Amino acid sequence: MNAKQIWQTAIERLQAKVPHNIFTTWFQGTTGLSFQDGVFTVGVSTPFAKSHLEHRFADPIRFALGEVIGNPVEVQIVVAKERPQTEATTDILFSPPRRPHRLGKHRPSLVQREKHLAETGANPKGFILPLQRLNKDSVNQPAQEQTWDDEPPARSPIQIPATPGLKTVKSSTPYTGESQLNPRYTFDAFIVGKSNQLAHAASKAAAEKPGQIYNPLFLYGGVGLGKTHLLHAVGHEGESKGLTVLYVTSEKFTNEIINAIRYQKTEEFRAKYRQIDILLVDDIQFIAGKESTEEEFFHTFNTLHNANKQIVVTSDRPPKAIHSLQDRLRSRFEWGLLADVQPPEYEHRLAILRSKTELLHFPVPNEVIEYIARPERANVRELEGALNRVIAYATLHNVDITTHIAEAALENLYTERKHTPIKLTVEEVLEGVCRYYNVEIERIRSKQRDREIAWPRQVAMYLMREETTASLQQIGAALGGRDHTTIMHGWEKVQAEIKNNERVRHEIAAVLESLQHRP
């Protein structure tokens, strides 16, 4: 396990102990940089985050790392330049050891192994190798060095024949095939069950006959249920046919359009997006309410759709539930096929876990798989996390994997999730928000719409929805008689900002903290 993986395991433990918003704000985007001579170095992106983690979380961090490593550690937090995050680095802790789950008796200590790895670049015998590309063909093959972390190989620019109806734009930066697909997310590695049958079949059909059957294909459902996996699988199939595929998160799309507008490069932006055969957009709900992004996406959509190019998007909810989305976009999303993914039922969870252990080449006894597949684990990402944690625990303690060990490894997760966090009241949120932004309650409740009032009001809507048990109507009433769609809109706006803007993330965490430590 390298520093990054140790950190990932440690913060999973912290996640169970820290309120969700606080965790997302302060721990998302942090990285384990190194572990040497008993000192573990964590990288954060801003001096503010460094100071906050040092002051508020030093002990819990030290404790969690000590638990994972099995020895007391010193922790150092540094401001490090952010590296692009890829899922492959975060959602799998292990690559398979070449041998089954019991490691040799006289293994070097974790510190020695890290040191050896750092000095020689080689893995001492018995140590877990870094994540490799895992697919059926790589089973029993010598480990390859390349991971999805690596830069994709440069490709020659793609020559696109002129498409009727497409405005031909001369671009100084032609599209160079940056599809960014995760090699693990293939149809082969996707386990089909009742809960995702339709989404899987529709994705397969769209991949086999792009632009001809379900266009657009709109995949929606809760977190960690395989929407992104299916999106990438469509992309792989398209690429294997030699088609031009682009995968993009709506956040990236938004950033690109903002930069294009700022640097007057909208023509290049359009040229890039309109020369692809398969456009895959993840988390489309986040473009809602962003006027220029929606506008540009609308035109991109029309051009591609008119040219019979395939569009697949994912969202956490169906189009009609994305309230601030423009009607013309909503209706276009509904043109094609809407396919939902639901949480897998028990048998399906077992099958997914078995397939993951096979991919990891890590035999895990059936009763342990059954233990991990307990009902608390409704989403597949959590299932994977629990499996990784059990394997990590057994490996670090050099013991066989048994139900007893799995219980110990998952103990905190299962027990602490049962505690419901203390809820606030709408009045407490309102007072706290007003105190934080230094505005009067009556102004928040009024019809005033200038930003200095509108933003704190939306923050109040967001926190009331997240941190209280009040209904949308009750929140509306507390905020001067606003209706539930206004509250939903406010909530969505703040949520999107939190996701896209680090400054806002910190701001909301600070408001929340001030509420939790109110005078």
Ligand SMILES: Nc1ncnc2c1ncn2[C@@H]1O[C@H](COP(=O)(O)OP(=O)(O)OP(=O)(O)O)[C@@H](O)[C@H]1O
């Ligand atoms: N049916 C499945 N078979 C195999 N692996 C799956 C399946 N469903 C999900 N996974 C795995 O679960 C993890 C989470 O899936 P994914 O990222 O696609 O979820 P998502 O629905 O896009 O979640 P989010 O909305 O949070 O982005 C991935 O590692 C994915 O490979």
